[in-house]
Amino acid sequence: MPPTKTLAEPVTTTDARDVAADAMLSGIQPAAIANLSASWQKRKSAEMQLMLLEAAINCLTAHGYAGLSTQLVAQTAKVSRGTMAHHFPSKMALVAGVVDYTFYRRMERFLDDFRKSRTLGSAAVAEATDMYWKSVQTREYAAYLELAVAARTAPELNEYFQAAAARYDRLWSEEMVKSFPQWKDRWDELQLASDFAMAAHMGLLMSKGPLGDGARLDQVRKLISHVIRLLHSGAIKYPL
Amino acid sequence: MPPTKTLAEPVTTTDARDVAADAMLSGIQPAAIANLSASWQKRKSAEMQLMLLEAAINCLTAHGYAGLSTQLVAQTAKVSRGTMAHHFPSKMALVAGVVDYTFYRRMERFLDDFRKSRTLGSAAVAEATDMYWKSVQTREYAAYLELAVAARTAPELNEYFQAAAARYDRLWSEEMVKSFPQWKDRWDELQLASDFAMAAHMGLLMSKGPLGDGARLDQVRKLISHVIRLLHSGAIKYPL
DNA sequence: TCGGAAACCATCAATTGTGCCGGTTTTACC
DNA sequence: GGTAAAACCGGCACAATTGATGGTTTCCGA
Numbered sequence: 127m128p129p130t131k132t133l134a135e136p137v138t139t140t141d142a143r144d145v146a147a148d149a150m151l152s153g154i155q156p157a158a159i160a161n162l163s164a165s166w167q168k169r170k171s172a173e174m175q176l177m178l179l180e181a182a183i184n185c186l187t188a189h190g191y192a193g194l195s196t197q198l199v200a201q202t203a204k205v206s207r208g209t210m211a212h213h214f215p216s217k218m219a220l221v222a223g224v225v226d227y228t229f230y231r232r233m234e235r236f237l238d239d240f241r242k243s244r245t246l247g248s249a250a251v252a253e254a255t256d257m258y259w260k261s262v263q264t265r266e267y268a269a270y271l272e273l274a275v276a277a278r279t280a281p282e283l284n285e286y287f288q289a290a291a292a293r294y295d296r297l298w299s300e301e302m303v304k305s306f307p308q309w310k311d312r313w314d315e316l317q318l319a320s321d322f323a324m325a326a327h328m329g330l331l332m333s334k335g336p337l338g339d340g341a342r343l344d345q346v347r348k349l350i351s352h353v354i355r356l357l358h359s360g361a362i363k364y365p366l
Numbered sequence: 367m368p369p370t371k372t373l374a375e376p377v378t379t380t381d382a383r384d385v386a387a388d389a390m391l392s393g394i395q396p397a398a399i400a401n402l403s404a405s406w407q408k409r410k411s412a413e414m415q416l417m418l419l420e421a422a423i424n425c426l427t428a429h430g431y432a433g434l435s436t437q438l439v440a441q442t443a444k445v446s447r448g449t450m451a452h453h454f455p456s457k458m459a460l461v462a463g464v465v466d467y468t469f470y471r472r473m474e475r476f477l478d479d480f481r482k483s484r485t486l487g488s489a490a491v492a493e494a495t496d497m498y499w500k501s502v503q504t505r506e507y508a509a510y511l512e513l514a515v516a517a518r519t520a521p522e523l524n525e526y527f528q529a530a531a532a533r534y535d536r537l538w539s540e541e542m543v544k545s546f547p548q549w550k551d552r553w554d555e556l557q558l559a560s561d562f563a564m565a566a567h568m569g570l571l572m573s574k575g576p577l578g579d580g581a582r583l584d585q586v587r588k589l590i591s592h593v594i595r596l597l598h599s600g601a602i603k604y605p606l
Numbered sequence: 607t608c609g610g611a612a613a614c615c616a617t618c619a620a621t622t623g624t625g626c627c628g629g630t631t632t633t634a635c636c
Numbered sequence: 637g638g639t640a641a642a643a644c645c646g647g648c649a650c651a652a653t654t655g656a657t658g659g660t661t662t663c664c665g666a
Contacts, residue, residue, distance in 0.1 A: 187519070188519060189519050190431075190432075190515070190516055190518065190519035190520065191430075191431075191432050192430075192431050192432035192434075192516060192519075192520075193519060193520075194432075268518075271515065272515070272519075274572060274575070275430070275511065275512070275515045275572070276430055276432060277575070278430065278508075278575075279427070279428060279429050279430035279432075279433060279512075280430065280432075280433075284575075287575070288575055288576075291575060291576045292576075294576075295576055314585075317582065318582075318585050318586065318589060321573070321577060321582055321585070321586050322586050322589055322590075324569070324573060324576075325566065325569035325570045325572070325573040325577075325586055326565060326566045326569050326590075327569065328568075328569035328572055328573065329564070329565035329566050329567065329568035329569025329570070329572070330565045330569070332514060332515070332565070332568055332569070332572075333561070333564060333565040333568065335514070335517070335518075335524075335527075335528060335531060336528075336531045336532075336534075336535055336564075337561060337565075342557065342558075342561055345554075345558050345561070345605070345606070346558065346561050346562050346565055348606045349558060349562055349593070349597075349602070349606060350562075350566075352602065352606055353589070353593050357589075362589070362592065365585070366585070366588045366589060366592055
């Protein structure tokens, strides 16, 4: 197969793309999603778990980690609390499930958008940056943010979160190398650009309040995008 | 006087600097701090309030907003819960107090450090950036982060937080203009640099976990600093 | 088909958090 | 010097949350 082509080519069918995404994502795929293709009991269980995880994400984005209670999640998912206890024995088990699920969904959604429209050269960098900013404004990312902050002060959650983040980071790195072969020989620089994009966009999201969601926010967004392009073009040479 | 020396020099008196800082900070100074100079009863009340606010900040940094309880704060401050209720009738009143106090302390601490060592030209920009990064790694900033995230999903807190943030932003802008007169005629650019610094450093702090506190983190930090310098030197022209 | 496992639900006990009250000591003011 | 106010303390009642138990229905596999 032609290794340099697999990327620019819009791929033949959506199946092929899904397969590619699955191959990339299989490393962090939650068990519940895999079990969606099993039969009745396992499938029902998987569907229920996904429903509960979705409900938990909704609760997280709406009321924050502080406002997250098992009662609220069960109520949002419209199931009894006893049922939820059957699938997630403790609150921590639920939160851990949300961590894995959120990382997975975030990666999946970004890859889906990113692979759909594939431009070439430096324009691809700008487009990827825009897409990342878009992905940061989703429900899943809001939940991720809550968990990331909560993990800073909750030792048990932190342990689980860090492990998941490390797996996610490894996969993300692979994807970046695969998506930007022009940068392949300058790996450190690509990583720097990626790290910068993540940090800056996260901070930008959190600055939405003070910056007022208007022109100021947009200027910072453009600056971030500009910097990433400068990094890509070699105008900012590495190491600094 | 030799302007390049002011940095190493421990300044004449602390009074002169404090007065300058007070003039700048008086706009957001909490009542409790002002009342520190009153007599007995009012002073005792102010001291108690400050003690409680400090205890609340400690609880916030140690257990997060989700783990913040009035019991824990009272226990940390080593006073009875009834006493705390006398000074802060409700939990919300306490949190509101922490918001004001945190903003004030953050500004005060940065200005204190910043005014102490004053270099000139583009070096001042780099130094200010380093100082800001340092200020982001403090206890007060951790508490601020918790409140900022919590405000995203707690309407009542959000209202209070936004108002405080707006006041803080106004003061910060004045300070920037005063501190970087070279930039005075390019106000939009200075504001952009300031907004970028805030957002990027906040994101960087939150990325400490995934980035592992090592070389990767440091590279991003250097990149941020570099961008701000480019902005200052005019190498990145505005508007973008 | 039949025994067992899994999905599902209602409820209880224990803990914790918040707000509010009465009561005591200390300070301020006339 | 005496009265009122404020600083300070302990405890109660109410609500909310978590984990765990008992019991019913539905589905899988031998």
